[in-house]
Amino acid sequence: MRRLMYEAQRALASPVRNPRMATVIGRLLGAAFLICFGTGLYSHFLQEPLGWMRFATRPEFLYQVTQGTHIVAGIACFPLLLAKLYIVFPDLFAFPPVRGLVHFLERASIALFVGASVVQITIGLLNTYQWYPWPFPFRQVHFALGWVLIGLLVIHIGVKLPVITRYWSTSSPSDDHLVDAVSGDRSANAEAVRLWGLSRPGGVTRRVLDYIDATPRAESRVSRRGFLTTVGVATTAVVGLTAGQTFTPLDAVNLFGPRKKGVGQQGVPVNRTSEQAQVADAALAVSWVLTLAVGGTERSFTRDELLALPQTSVRLPIACVEGWSQMASWRGVRLRDLADLMDADPETSFRLISLEERGSFSKTQMGREYVRDPLTLVALELNGETLNLEHGYPARMIAPGRPGVLQTKWLSRIEAI
Amino acid sequence: MRADAKGSPGVVGVGGTGLNPPPAGIPASTSRRMRGIRLVLVGIGGLLLAWGAFVMLDSVRLTRLPGVALWIAAAIVLHDAILAPVVFALGIALRRVGRRATGTVIAIVQGGIVVGSIVSLVAVPTIVAKNFAPVNASVLPLNYGLNLGIFWLVLAVVTVGLSVGAFLRWRQPVAAFPDDSGR
Numbered sequence: 001m002r003r004l005m006y007e008a009q010r011a012l013a014s015p016v017r018n019p020r021m022a023t024v025i026g027r028l029l030g031a032a033f034l035i036c037f038g039t040g041l042y043s044h045f046l047q048e049p050l051g052w053m054r055f056a057t058r059p060e061f062l063y064q065v066t067q068g069t070h071i072v073a074g075i076a077c078f079p080l081l082l083a084k085l086y087i088v089f090p091d092l093f094a095f096p097p098v099r100g101l102v103h104f105l106e107r108a109s110i111a112l113f114v115g116a117s118v119v120q121i122t123i124g125l126l127n128t129y130q131w132y133p134w135p136f137p138f139r140q141v142h143f144a145l146g147w148v149l150i151g152l153l154v155i156h157i158g159v160k161l162p163v164i165t166r167y168w169s170t171s172s173p174s175d176d177h178l179v180d181a182v183s184g185d186r187s188a189n190a191e192a193v194r195l196w197g198l199s200r201p202g203g204v205t206r207r208v209l210d211y212i213d214a215t216p217r218a219e220s221r222v223s224r225r226g227f228l229t230t231v232g233v234a235t236t237a238v239v240g241l242t243a244g245q246t247f248t249p250l251d252a253v254n255l256f257g258p259r260k261k262g263v264g265q266q267g268v269p270v271n272r273t274s275e276q277a278q279v280a281d282a283a284l285a286v287s288w289v290l291t292l293a294v295g296g297t298e299r300s301f302t303r304d305e306l307l308a309l310p311q312t313s314v315r316l317p318i319a320c321v322e323g324w325s326q327m328a329s330w331r332g333v334r335l336r337d338l339a340d341l342m343d344a345d346p347e348t349s350f351r352l353i354s355l356e357e358r359g360s361f362s363k364t365q366m367g368r369e370y371v372r373d374p375l376t377l378v379a380l381e382l383n384g385e386t387l388n389l390e391h392g393y394p395a396r397m398i399a400p401g402r403p404g405v406l407q408t409k410w411l412s413r414i415e416a417i
Numbered sequence: 418m419r420a421d422a423k424g425s426p427g428v429v430g431v432g433g434t435g436l437n438p439p440p441a442g443i444p445a446s447t448s449r450r451m452r453g454i455r456l457v458l459v460g461i462g463g464l465l466l467a468w469g470a471f472v473m474l475d476s477v478r479l480t481r482l483p484g485v486a487l488w489i490a491a492a493i494v495l496h497d498a499i500l501a502p503v504v505f506a507l508g509i510a511l512r513r514v515g516r517r518a519t520g521t522v523i524a525i526v527q528g529g530i531v532v533g534s535i536v537s538l539v540a541v542p543t544i545v546a547k548n549f550a551p552v553n554a555s556v557l558p559l560n561y562g563l564n565l566g567i568f569w570l571v572l573a574v575v576t577v578g579l580s581v582g583a584f585l586r587w588r589q590p591v592a593a594f595p596d597d598s599g600r
Contacts, residue, residue, distance in 0.1 A: 011505075012505060014508075075539065078535060078538060078539060079535050082535065085496060085501070086501070086504065089497075089501050092497055111493055112489065114492070114493055114496065114497075115488075115489035115490060115492045115493040116489055116492075118489075118492035118493075118495070118496060119485075119488045119489050119492050122492070123488075125539065125542070126542060126546070129542060129543055129546040129556070129557060130546070130553070130556050130557075131542065131545075131546035131549060134484065134488060135481065135484030135487075136477060136481040136482075136484040136485050136488075137477060137481065140472075140473075140476040140477045141473070141477060141485055143472065143476070144469050144470075144472040144473035144476060144477065145469065145473075146469070147465055147466075147468050147469030147472055148465075148466055148469030148470065148473070149469075150465050150469075151462045151463065151464070151465030151466030151467070151468070151469055152462065152466060153462070154458050154459075154461050154462030154465060155458070155459050155462030155463060155466065156462075157458055157462075158454075158455045158456070158457070158458025158459040158462060159455070159459065161451060161454060161455050161458065162451065162455075165451075212509060215509050215512050215513050215516075216512050216513070216516050217512075218512065218520060218523070218524075219520035222519075222520040222521050222524050223520065223524060225524070226520075226521075226524025226525070226527065226528055227524075229524075229528060230524075230527070230528035230531050230532060233528065233532050234531060234532045234535040234536070237532055237535070237536050238535060238536055238539050241536065241568070242539065254559075255540075255559070255561075255564040255565075255567070255568060256536070256539060256540045256543060256559075256561060256564060256565075257559070258543060258556060258557050259555065259556070259558070260555075260558050260559060263554075263555050263558045264554075264555035265555075269555040269556075270553055270555045271553075273552055273553050275552065276552060276553075
C-alpha cells in the first residue's frame with residue numbers, strides 16, 4: 001500500500017503542483033470566499049435584520065453592487081477551486097493515511113472543506129438558474145454552509161500558516177515539491193526501494209506505472225506559466241460571459257448569464273410571477289385598496305386615490321439576490337408622504353404585506369431609514385407605463401439599496417410597527 | 418520510518434501534520450509566536466464551524482440533513498474519484514500525443530481544453546434547467562446551446578492559431594529572427 005501511494009504521488013507529480021502555486025491560488029480562492037461571505041451576510045441581514053440594525057440607503061445601487069459581486073465571486077470560485085484542488089491532489093495519497101489524532105482531524109477538516117465548498121458554489125450557481133435538484137432547502141443550507149466554510153477556511157489558514165508564510169512572496173522557491181520525496185524523476189524509484197525495500201508491484205499495475213513513466217515530463221517553466229494563464233483565462237471567461245446580467249458594460253457578451261438586461265415585461269426581468277404567487281384575481285379585482293395602519297387608525301386608498309396624490313419619479317435599480325439587476329424608471333407616491341398623511345412618528349418602521357399569502361416574503365419589514373428616504377415609493381408606474389401585473393400591479397414598493405425580494409409586489413397593507 | 422522524515426531537505430509537505438513544529442532554522446521566538454497565531458486561528462475557525470453547525474441544525478429540519486451530508490460526500494467522490502483521475506489521464510494522453518511538439522504547444526492545447534470545460538461546467542446546467550418547464554420567460558432567456566457552440570468554436574480557432582504560431586516559432590531556428598535579438 002505504501003508503495004502504491006508513493007507511486008500515485010510520483011505519477012501525479014507536476015511542476016504546477018508545488019506549495020508556492022498552492023499559496024498563490026489559495027490566496028485568490030480565500031479572497032473570493034471572504035467576499036462571498038461578507039456580501040452574503042450583508043444580504044442576509046438586509047432580509048432578516050437584528051433589531052438594532054440600520055442600513056445605508058446610498059448609494060442607491062449599493063445592493064446591486066454587493067450582490068452582483070457575491071455572484072461574480074462565486075462564479076470565479078469554480079476555476080479557482082478546481083485549480084486549487086488540482087494543485088494539492090497528490091496529497092490525497094499521503095502515507096500512512098492517518099498519523100494520529102491531529103493529523104486525522106486535519107484531513108477530516110480538509111475533506112469537509114472540499115466537499116462543502118463544491119456543494120456551496122454548485123447550489124449557489126443553480127439557484128441563479130432557479131433549478132433545485134437537491135433534497136434540502138436552499139436558503140438555510142447556503143447560509144449555514146457559509147459559516148461552516150468560513151470556519152474551515154480560518155482553520156485551514158491556521159494549519160497551513162508555516163507553508164503560507166514560507167511561500168507568500170514572489171521570491172519564494174517555486175521548485176519545491178508539494179509532497180515529500182516526490183521529485184518525479186526516474187531515480188525516485190530506486191530511492192523507494194532503498195528507503196523501504198519496497199519494489200514496484202507486478203502485473204497490470206506495473207504496466208500502467210511503466211506506461212506513465214514513459215510519458216514525457218512537462219517543462220517546469222512552461223507548465224507553470226501555462227497553468228496560471230489557463231486559470232486566469234478561465235476565470236475571466238466564466239465571469240466575463242455571465243456578469244453582463246448585472247454589469248451593463250458586459251451586456252454585449254452576456255452569453256451564459258441566467259438573466260438578460262431588458263428581457264422581461266416592461267424591459268425588467270421578473271423573479272416571482274403572479275402565477276407562482278397566485279395573486280392575479282386579488283390584484284386585478286376592482287375592490288383592491290391599499291390599507292395603511294398607523295397606531296389605531298386605518299385608512300384605505302384605491303389606486304385612483306393613490307394616483308391623485310403628489311407623484312414622484314425616481315430611477316432605481318431592481319437588484320435580486322440571484323445577482324441580476326436592472327435599472328428602471330418608477331413613478332408613484334413617496335412612502336414618506338403617506339406616512340406623514342397618517343401622522344406616523346418619523347422613527348417608525350413599517351411592515352409591508354403583499355396580496356400573496358404563502359411566499360416567505362409576503363410579509364416583510366422596512367426600517368425607518370428606508371421609510372424616510374425620499375426615493376422610497378409606492379410605485380404605480382414602471383418605465384412610463386402602468387405597472388405590469390408581473391411587476392406588482394396595482395402597487396409595489398421600490399426603495400434604494402434593498403434586495404428585490406423586499407421590494408414587495410402586489411401591496412395590500414402597510415402597517416406601522 | 419515516519420512519512421514526513423523521507424523528504425529532501427528544505428521540502429515542506431503541504432500535507433504535513435497540523436501543528437508540527439516549524440522547519441529548523443527559524444528562531445524559537447518566531448516559532449512560538451507562529452504556534453500561538455496558529456492555535457488562535459484554529460480556535461476561531463473551530464468556533465465559526467460550530468456556529469455554522471448550530472445554524473444548520475437550528476434552521477434545517479433533521480430529516481433533510483442526510484441529504485446535505487450525502488451531497489457533500491458525493492462532491493468529494495465526484496472530484497477525487499472521477500474528475501481528478503480523468504484530468505490526470507487526459508494530461509498523460511496529451512503529453513504522449515504531443516511528444517513531438519514543444520511544451521508550449523501542449524500547454525496551449527491543454528489550456529484551451531480546460532477553459533472550454535470550465536465554461537461548459539457553468540453553461541451546461543443552463544441548458545438542462547431550461548428544459549424544466551420555465552414558469553417565467555425572463556429566467557434563462559438566452560439560447561445557451563447556441564452560445565456554447567459559438568464559444569467552443571471561437572476557443573478552438575484561438576487555440577489552434579496560438580498552437581500553430583508557437584509550433585512554427587519553435588521549429589524556426591533562432592537565427593531566422595535577427596530583429597528579435599534584442600528581446
